[in-house]
Amino acid sequence: MRFNGDSFAAGGGRGPSKARGKQEAIRLTADHLHLAYVMYIEQREREGIGKSPGEEESFCLKCKDGGDVLLCDFEGCVKSYHMRCCSLKKVPEGLWECPRHRCINCGSGPSQTDSQGHKREPDGAKLRPCRTCPVTYCDRCLPEASMSEGDTGEVVCVDCQELHHSDNSLLERDLMAWNPDLFTST
């Protein structure tokens, strides 16, 4: 089991942290974090980061915040999660593979562990993980409304599409002026 320890809410490597005089505190919402995460993975893609061990993501795929995150042991997977976001009460011993390697509906997929890290029988089902959250379907269970994402095999699930399609300009403005000292958690 491996951990990573950056934090978004604490400003983990994400720009200036000096307070700039008096300014209205910005309430840090789940929508902010989602958009920040999208910007984060897009930047990593532009820079070609995230294909090798040691290049795991610093933010939880479920809630998009940082802190102590659990790293997935599936080969080539760079996603990270809080234990609480995976309903894990204790750190799994041995292998732990994240929700992107099992269908959320029928359970098929190449994962060698279940959500709690217990061994299970993998199969060859082709999976369609959502680009921006842990929701993953096999080809047979994939809802028609899912949006295909390039040639990576990833999709954007129905819930995440809502955020992609809404007007994010206000959120973006907040994030451009990113300063952790100005944000209060909700």
Ligand SMILES: [Zn+2]
């Ligand atoms: Zn989380």
Ligand SMILES: [Zn+2]
């Ligand atoms: Zn994974």
Ligand SMILES: [Zn+2]
């Ligand atoms: Zn399925």
Ligand SMILES: [Zn+2]
């Ligand atoms: Zn999603």
